Amino acid sequence: MQKAVKGHAIEARGLSKIYRGGRGQPPQEALKGIDLVIPQGSIFGLLGPNGAGKSTFINILADLVNKTAGEVSIWGFDIDKHPRQSRASIGVVPQELNIDPFFTPAEAMELQAGLYGVPKSERRTMEILTALGLEDKADAYARTLSGGMRRRLLVAKALVHNPPVLVLDEPTAGVDIELRKQLWKYVRELNERGVTIVLTTHYLEEAEELCDTIAIIDQGDVVACKPKDTLLRMIEQKQLVVRPANGAPAPDLDDFKVETRADGCFVVTYSPEDVTAGEIIARIQAAGIGIDDITTQQSDLEDVFLQLTYYREDGPNPNGGQAGRAGPALAPSGRGPQA
Numbered sequence: 001m002q003k004a005v006k007g008h009a010i011e012a013r014g015l016s017k018i019y020r021g022g023r024g025q026p027p028q029e030a031l032k033g034i035d036l037v038i039p040q041g042s043i044f045g046l047l048g049p050n051g052a053g054k055s056t057f058i059n060i061l062a063d064l065v066n067k068t069a070g071e072v073s074i075w076g077f078d079i080d081k082h083p084r085q086s087r088a089s090i091g092v093v094p095q096e097l098n099i100d101p102f103f104t105p106a107e108a109m110e111l112q113a114g115l116y117g118v119p120k121s122e123r124r125t126m127e128i129l130t131a132l133g134l135e136d137k138a139d140a141y142a143r144t145l146s147g148g149m150r151r152r153l154l155v156a157k158a159l160v161h162n163p164p165v166l167v168l169d170e171p172t173a174g175v176d177i178e179l180r181k182q183l184w185k186y187v188r189e190l191n192e193r194g195v196t197i198v199l200t201t202h203y204l205e206e207a208e209e210l211c212d213t214i215a216i217i218d219q220g221d222v223v224a225c226k227p228k229d230t231l232l233r234m235i236e237q238k239q240l241v242v243r244p245a246n247g248a249p250a251p252d253l254d255d256f257k258v259e260t261r262a263d264g265c266f267v268v269t270y271s272p273e274d275v276t277a278g279e280i281i282a283r284i285q286a287a288g289i290g291i292d293d294i295t296t297q298q299s300d301l302e303d304v305f306l307q308l309t310y311y312r313e314d315g316p317n318p319n320g321g322q323a324g325r326a327g328p329a330l331a332p333s334g335r336g337p338q339a
Ligand SMILES: Nc1ncnc2c1ncn2[C@@H]1O[C@H](COP(=O)(O)OP(=O)(O)OP(=O)(O)O)[C@@H](O)[C@H]1O
Pocket: 019, 020, 028, 029, 030, 048, 049, 050, 051, 052, 053, 054, 055, 056, 057, 095
């Protein structure tokens, strides 16, 4: 494994991308001067709604898209000053399944190895194909591969030059559960061998399962970048929904957010790490309020994701595809996003 010159696998500073609008379309600002640091050895998740700018970021790393401004280095190599080294340090599995149908997987691997100048003696075509469960298909035409097999072949191709950083743009989109688990296992193995992994996904449980750090991108901005556990702690907010006896008004509980619902219930948002439901109930009773009924609700990664993206202060995300969904009236308070 190559030694990094600096301590980060990937470092982007003030990175912006404006696509020129063609055919009467206005220019599109896909990345708005983002800063993002991806630590070495991490399995880093990049989440965000459709059109957030994830693939734009990845395609800049892969040298498929030219940035408009800012600086990017991969494994310590600035992509402008040291393009050869930075490109050699990264393997990218693109979102699009672009495979030449007339090559067999083994041929495609050899071709890719040639492009990256990997000497014949150092090629590991069969080893990699086997690791990805494609050994039986090594000599079949790529057009005869299923969608999931094609995706695996793209992962295999990204690994031919043994890069210290592997970037996967939606590796498991449209992939069945068994293959998804296989890919997760392989990604973990690679990571244990020292490969830094960056992946985008729309499956929040995938990010939760695999990633140690998660960045959420929305409308070209990084709206959160935190260790997964910190993000999950935001998620661990709960709500206590109380139906007060005799329609009593909501009490003022100082340090808790209390909201009254249209049906007369009130909702107390709390963090189970800090306080138990029992303590809150005792506080409500101490305020002289009788309780007719009580339930709890738990936020999950989806709630946090929606709170940080679709329900940002500057209005609904037009690309979010969530239009029509009622906002989370009970969104956790007090812990705003930190970019
Ligand atoms: N080649 C292009 N020309 C013009 N605009 C583009 C181009 N590629 C992407 N965009 C625009 O840039 C924005 C970001 O797109 P991008 O593909 O980076 O999003 P994404 O986060 O990967 O979304 P998804 O989850 O759908 O893959 C979108 O508004 C998109 O329409």
